[in-house]
Amino acid sequence: MEEQQIIGTVSRVNNYIKRLLDSKSVLVNLWVKGEISNYKRHSSGHIYLTLKDETSVLKAVMFRGAAAGLAFSPSDGMKVIARGRVSVYEAGGAYQLYIEEMIPDGVGTLYLEFERLKKQLASEGLFDEQVKKPIPRYPNRIGVVTAPTGAAVRDIINVATRRFPLAEIIIYPALVQGVGAKESVVKAIEYFNRTNSVDTLIVGRGGGSIEDLWAFNEECVARAIFASNIPVISAVGHETDFTIADYVADLRAPTPSAAAEVSVPSSIELSRLISIYDARIHGAAETKIENLRLRLKQLVLKDPQDKINELSQRLDMRVEHMGNVYKLKLSENGRKLGELSGKLDALSPLKTLTRGYSIPIKSDGTVLRSVADFGSGDEFTLKLRDGDVECVVIE
Secondary structure: OOOOOOOOOHHHHHHHHHHHHHOOHHHOOEEEEEEEEEEEEOOOOOEEEEEEOOOOEEEEEEOHHHHOOOOOOOOOOOEEEEEEEEEEEOOOOEEEEEEEEEEEHHHHHHHHHHHHHHHHHHHOOOOOHHHOOOOOOOOOEEEEEEOOOOHHHHHHHHHHHHHOOOOEEEEEEOOOOOOOHHHHHHHHHHHHHHHOOOOEEEEEEOOOOOOOOHHHHOHHHHHHHHHOOOOEEEEEOOOOOOOHHHHHOOEEOOOHHHHHHHHOOOHHHHHHHHHHHHHHHHHHHHHHHHHHHHHHHHHOOOOHHHHHHHHHHHHHHHHHHHHHHHHHHHHHHHHHHHHHHHHHHHHOHHHHHOOOOOEEEOOOOOEOOOHHHOOOOOEEEEEEOOEEEEEEOOO
8 A cells, every 4th residue: 555645834844843842841941062153143132153062063042131131242262051942943944042041161060050059049948038137227246257358348347337336347257269268158157146246247258250259159158148047248249249148148238338338327317317306306395385385374374353254154154044944844833733723623522512512421521422321310411512501310
């Protein structure tokens, strides 16, 4: 049976190859070492180049956003290490390296170790903002871990004493470069924590190459800073230099001078604030006193006759009010009495007598109501409208 041939377009083939490459995880975050050739920076800001070694070449592109972060100026013949992903440029039908980061080959090994440790410590939470300690606002003592000589220690002392002369500066002379530097820095940090002799720690040195600053990229130094109970300000190198110590420290200062500046307040600014607060307090006190004086004048120094007249008028008003209440109550009680008198008069026996009736009453006051109540010879009184008649029963 003849095998069927499948015909695909160039676009479909290139797209298929692109998807194959993009699916390979090993090609997504790849470090490539090589020499730059055919270097060109386009007006758009993109960089196009070729990486080569003794036997092969690899086309590469670095887009404007990534190229803006380069800390050096690439050129033909320069050996570099580039990190990126390998994919296919479909329109050109060629695979290439899309560079996201690039460093000179001379510092490549140290840089890779820096990135490895940075990633490890970040995953452990040593860089988290919520674990960072606040820097004391008004320190009594500041500990400085740095070389005893050089511009860094002079800058720290000069700036700190000028801004806030009340703070005492304690220098712990440490190695900050070369063999034994990392152990020396760790020992200094542990000393200040063991003695608890300062409120703030400044740990750092002046600028230099990545090799010069490497003691502050060591894991033991990072963990000593993180374990410190005393807040730590890192001050390593120049403004563009970043070390692992900067990420772990409670506060990163771009230079030693800046570290000294953020470690203490400005005495000039404090004096200005004190003057402002003093003026506010005095103003508030004077206003309060004046208000009390006016109130006292109104209550105590007022003419006594005015107070007497006011009370007399108030008494007259209350007496008049009580009189009105009394008259109203008396009138209401008189009305009720009249109503009750009318009711009582209507029920009175005397009212019956005025209509021509009479009432027979025995001597004991019993009213004779029936013939059966009378006996022959009984005496009784017959009460009439205008008097009484004494009577005897004959029959």
